[in-house]
Amino acid sequence: MDTMGAAPGTGPNTGPVSVVRRAAAKKTVADLPTDRTLVMGILNVTPDSFSDGGRFVAPPDTVVDHESAVHAGLSQHYAGADIVDVGGESTRPGADPVEPEEEQRRILPVLEALFTGGAVVSVDTRHPSTAAAAIAAAPGPEHLIINDVSGMVTAAEMPQVVADGGVRVIITHNRGDAQTMQSRAQYDDVVAEVVAELQQIRDRYLDAGVPAERIILDPGIGFAKTAAQSWELLRHLDRIVALGHPVLLGVSRKGFLGELLARSGAPREAQGRDAATLALNALAAQAGVWAVRVHDVEPTVDAMKAVGALRRA
Structure with a gap:
């Protein structure tokens, strides 16, 4: 198996990290397909994410x-x-916060x-210092996306970090942090209020100098929303x-x-929901x-390839 050099401290014994195959040319966002909905893989380097926490971070230390x-x-x-999409802090409701240094x-x-292996990476973080560190580690701004689920409690410094770094940003609708979000799932019209609040968050980035085409929106399914509210948003993705x-x-x-x-009254386990x-993702791809x-x-x-072919036919 081929190997590639890695930063000091990578792997349990700080040796080179073996890879699945030989490193390819580094992709950028501009290299990604434009004829179908893209697929973002989830990689949680956390002990407590709801589906895959603990795979790579073992408690108690x-x-x-x-x-x-x-x-x-x-x-x-x-x-x-x-x-x-790489995350070092769980964003599930009720998760404990993580200091930026640990993240x-x-x-x-x-x-x-992952950059060395040719991947386009997004970093799931609410911390401006972590976003800045990821920008510094990237080969260039076209290789990285900042994915911030903070929503209405986005850190004041984050828009400027994104603007200065020249990267794309995903802004998610949310009304609180992991400890408080579910207590704030109170809406008169969930679709209209999510749209309005996403626009408010977006305007902070525009005001900081982030070009509109570098802003990606996420309706925040499950963040400060009940199941019924999430279904209502999915009905109105348009x-x-x-x-x-x-x-x-x-x-x-x-x-x-x-x-x-x-x-029998027990929710299906996470791995049984694929x-x-x-x-839902196929229907979302149809919705654009x-x-x-x-x-x-x-x-x-x-x-996504099948839905893309159908939309082009």
Whole structure:
């Protein structure tokens, strides 16, 4: 198996990180397909994410297996993921916050190896210092996207970090942090209020100098929303697409699908929600979303190719 050099500290023994195949030319966002909805693979380097937490970070002392995380990310890349989304802090409701220094310890060696392997990477972070560190680690701004789920509580410095770095940014509708978001799921008209609040967050980035074409919107399914509110938003994705920005949709394995698929009153386990996820993502692709964020990459890529072919026919 080929190897590639990695940053000091990568892997449990700080040796070179082995890769799935020989490193390819580094892709940029401009190289990604434009004839179908893109697929973003999820790579959580966390102990507590709801579906895959603990795969690469083992409690109690949070030892990070960077080599396994890199293998998983590169496997997604070679399975067809257009973007690999790396996170070092769980954003599930109720998750404990993580200090930026710990978040960076978890993800930066992984980012550097994925860039070397040719992947376009997004970084799931609410911390401006982590976004800045990721920008510094990237080969250039076209190789990186900042994915911030903070929504209405976006850190004041984040828009300027994004503007200065020249990167794209995903802004997600949300009304709180992991500890408070679900207490704020109160709407008179969830679709209209999500649209209005996304525009408010977007305007902060425009005011900071981020070009409109570098702003991606995410309706924030499951963030400060009940299951019923998430379904209502999915019924009206066209209202989000009509705002004129690329739209990312993240429904993969989320709790509202567990509720839908419950048996004997018990929600379906996270790994048993992939078929329902795929169905919603196919419908979202028909509605014109730019990308879907998923745990199960390869079948999603196949589905997006099929929907793309149907839309072109």
